[in-house]
Amino acid sequence: MEDELQIAMADLDEEKTLLLVEERIKAGYSSVEIIETCRRGVEIVGEKYSDSHYYLSDLIMSEEILKGVMRVLEPYIPTNNTVQGPSIVMGTIEGDIHDLGKNIIIYLLRSSGYKVHDLGVDVKPERFIQAVNETNASILGISVLISFCVSSIKRVVDLLDEAGMRDKVKVVVGGYPVNQEVKEFTGADFYANDVTEALRIYREILGVEEGSVSEF
Ligand code: B12
Known part of the structure; x- marks a missing residue:
């Protein structure tokens, strides 16, 4: 099933992607669920690149958006300082x-x-x-x-x-x-x-x- 966040990521809509990530954090989604949805969106970016609908610059854009998603998520990822x-x-x-x-x-x-x-x-x-x-x-x-x-x-x-x-x-x-x-x-x-x-x-x-x- 297509997911709004997955679609925003696939469409390289940075603003909407980050907004939806914030919303999902508030709604209690886990970081893993959010990362996985974004990964599936980025997979579509790859498919569009293969079909020549996207260019290399779009792959680079997907990298930037995904890094932004990780910056938003990082404070919510529990840390354990004991090695x-x-x-x-x-x-x-x-x-x-x-x-x-x-x-x-x-x-x-x-x-x-x-x-x-x-x-x-x-x-x-x-x-x-x-x-x-x-x-x-x-x-x-x-x-x-x-x-x-x-x-x-x-x-x-x-x-x-x-x-x-x-x-x-x-x-x-x-x-x-x-x-x-x-x-x-x-x-x-x-x-x-x-x-x-x-x-x-x-x-x-x-x-x-x-x-x-x-x-x-
Ligand atoms: C973003 C991206 C880029 C970015 C990479 C930025 C970066 N710092 O990594 C940039 C723009 C630099 C790039 C460059 C290129 N890319 Co590129 N890229 C992508 C894209 C769209 C997304 C990759 C990604 O980051 N996904 C998100 C992450 C979270 O997912 P993931 O990597 O799969 O990782 C997850 C799991 O797989 C797993 N995992 C990953 N690693 C590991 C390791 C272990 C041990 C474990 C347990 C799990 C695990 O966990 C992760 C978390 O969920 C993919 C499309 C795709 N379907 O993957 C194409 C893709 C990989 N790229 C492709 C190509 C062709 C290229 C270029 C050759 C393009 C060019 N003409 O220059 C160059 C590569 C140069 C090189 N020598 O490597 C092709 C590869 C085709 C193939 N099968 O061989 C793809 C599949 C696009 C396509 N469909 O054509 N790319």
Whole structure:
């Protein structure tokens, strides 16, 4: 079902999007619900770009609006200042500079007290291995939005195997083009292409009960 906020986001109507976000916060919607609705709106922006109805400048505009949404939401996201759990490494794979989704997940995890090492964007497979080693991370999250970059994720998993580190770290892949097929091709343990599923996976790996990471 089409949603007013999703449509405002897809139409790149910044004023209306931010107004609706404020309204939903007041109405008691969770940050996760609001982010997910906006993500679906941005997905439509991507489809319109593919159909040549939108231009690159429109993709940039959607980035600006989504950042604005996050600025409005941040004060309402509960924070837990007690550092807990194992180290998590995250980054966007080589060749890909998309980072909005990755940054949202990192923000939510850090707000719950998890230690996340953000490697940024366009991260080479070797750098992921080095970071897992340096931080002794037990979860490696890799974001990908450009389909042809998926093969570099397989390279990360292969390198982990070669280094004898595969059993020590759970690999989670996330992003728009990710699905069961991508999970199987890359050899990752989990995949998520929305915020709800991403948090469910982290809760499962971390063994977190409802009421902790789930309280977003
Ligand atoms: C905004 C945007 C941009 C912005 C990015 C800004 C930024 N700082 O990230 C800009 C304008 C820079 C951009 C550039 C380009 N883009 Co662009 N972009 C988008 C757009 C519209 C939205 C992406 C987004 O931010 N979504 C919102 C976030 C919240 O959602 P998300 O990323 O999916 O993340 C969520 C989940 O997937 C998940 N998640 C994400 N990462 C991770 C990681 C882990 C570990 C986990 C567990 C979960 C997880 O949780 C997040 C929260 O819900 C998409 C369309 C789409 N359908 O995604 C196209 C899209 C990804 N872009 C596309 C393209 C082609 C490009 C360009 C090549 C365009 C060009 N000609 O230059 C360049 C890429 C350059 C490069 N080398 O990377 C294509 C990719 C096609 C493909 N499948 O290969 C898309 C799909 C548009 C389209 N339909 O054609 N883009």
